[in-house]
Amino acid sequence: MLTKAAKPLVKLVDRYLPDPYIFVLLLTLVVMISAVVAEQKTPLDVISYWGDGFWALLSFSMQMLLVLVAGFMLASSPPIKKLLDAIAGFAKSAPQAIILVTLVSLAASWINWGFGLVVGALFAKALARKLRVDYRLLVASAYSGFVVWHGGLAGSIPLTIATAGHFAEAQIGIIPTSDTIFASFNLLLVLILFVVMPLVNRFMLPEDKDSIYIDPKALEDVSSEESNTGHAPNAMMRPADKLENSRLLGWSVGGAGLVYLGYYFAVQGGSLNLNLVNFLFLFLAIVLHQTPRSLLLSLNEAIKGGAGIVIQFPFYAGIMAVMMQSGLAQSISEGFVAIASAESLPFWSFISAGIVNIFVPSGGGQWAVQAPIMLPAAEALGADVARVAMAVAWGDAWTNLIQPFWALPVLAIAGLKARDIMGFCLMQLIITGVIISIALSWF
Template sequence: MALATTAWSERWFPDTFVFAALALALVCAGAMFIGATPQAVAVAFGDGIWDLMPFTMQMVLVVVTGHVVARALPTARLIERLARLPRTGRGAVAYVAIVSMATSLLSWAVSLIFAGLLARELARRDELKMDYRAAGAAAYLGLGVTWAMGVSSSAAQLQANPQSIPKELLAISGVIPFSETIFLWQSALIAAVVIAASVAIAYVSAPAPGRAVTTQQLGITLETVRDQLPPRRRPGEWLEYSPIPTLFLGALGLGWLVNEFATKNATMVISSLNTYNLAFLLLGLLLHWRPRRFLIAVSHAVTASSGILIQFPLYVSLAHILINAKGTAGHSLGDCLSTAFVSAASTESFPLLIG
């Protein structure tokens, strides 16, 4: 059943960019249905498409720096050590799950690469008889389950950074720091419960050793993939192969971070995407040590951010149309939708809708 569903989805589902375009088309149709003119819809689209560019760039850096940190040589050595701990195949699957979700609380981009590489490293241990399919699914739990509860959550980061919030939304919601979202004790409790339940499910659902499908049975060859540092070919490249720029930039960045924490509230500093991205940028640079190795890792990581670069502007333009494309009665589609939900809200309907 699972294989048939996967095959059907791969055959018929388009790229996520197409889904974003379809959602935008649906909102445009809804706005014109309530009386907004095509010109008003087009103006709202064009006025809003670039409103989230600072936040878009910040989220691109979340992806890039996370990938760079996860692909560094010291990180690879850490993964090799961590892969020695599990004693059974089922335990290894649960182990991948907890590592994936724990690292996603720090960075979902690190989690995606780190947990995947951990699953590959565990698969090299033939004595575990680990089901590689289950381990691969467990590696995605950080991105699929807990990432929005961590400090790289795009929703929490957006609301905590006033320079990233569209002015229409900022006027309504204001700034909501981490202390009122992911740092609440209720949020921490929910994250702990979700992680515990997900790890238990990963363990129970993993096939027993007699039914496990290993990489050998799948015909997968596990080769070690490392970003190789090519030899220096010309004198002008010597600084690219020297740690001097790394140490200089690291000292500058560390000085800024120390000043931020010394002069501002720690929660507000951590809530800042600029602080978060600079910390991971410096960490990636230091882990790769030589600028040339760092730049190779960045070039490989940039391709993973293409969806954010293209789709985030569409999401913002969609929100602009919802708010600013007015119909014949002077109301936007957003007004109509919110009024419909409020009018339907009651003590009886709330548990039915929320579940």
């Protein structure tokens, strides 16, 4: 049934969904026009908001580019390729491959969202090298695990309100993660998604005549063995060549990075964040590639997939600025709050957050926009503040399934376009939307 239901969605998206760059250009125009019409802002004001905010995500853009590059370099090292292939060997059929990649992605995303994006995509490639399975659905399944990130250990909203000094502390105090991430309703929701998502993805598997397969050879990455081809014997190498092929140099610097990570976690008691994920990926890649030349060959391949991040993220920063400064995001939230009761506020918070997330694809940025509206409403209606906060978090994570902004690293690693996976993601969106709504309202 799901195969039949997903088929028209896949065709619809394949026909009408433009490249993510075209999507963000259209989204820019829609937001600008909406700000002028709905918020009574002048065109010059709107363009000023957009231009002033255009470069606000430069730091985050670099982080996301490093997620892609460092993850790719790590996966292309021979030891990691062998490890991924070994784990992929547990799947003996296409349905098993879909289930396995979904579970791996869910688990990795619950630990850390950046970790989940990279691990899911890399594992999907490893499975595709082993088995004959629809590559579009395989990658869509790897991306689907991302839906749990904001209910997991790295959820930005629950971690923000659990931290002393957060901007709403005077209003709601400090809400511990035992009331959010580790609350029974949230853990039960995560558990249900761990059961349902692999089954949903497995039952969307197209029939053989409708499947799209990929040549395993096209998924091969640069390996360290290739780094030494075409060189003169070691005795005839120039000093520069010897440095490029020096294992001692690679191991020394890579080892220093890993020692720092051990110190950070064991002595300083640090927590996992995006910078630490990138640091871990990068220095593991340096060690496992052994020589600088091997790493650089892998880097040259990895950087080709980063063009979308470089060009599109500034446009999203501009969109976010218009949404926040014009009042559009606040108006969307207020519209849903106006029809809510104490019991239904978590549901409407979830829906409004899902809509706002299309235009403000940032958990922290979205909370800054919606918290001043949702928190007073929760207090006035007598609603559970922790549940309302988690509803905003889940809304943010939910529509990421159809937001190309977050899919870019996965698509770059997998070598696909957004339209290749978004038909399947649309079905995932519908089913998870029902499940999350019920959980927030009734659990």
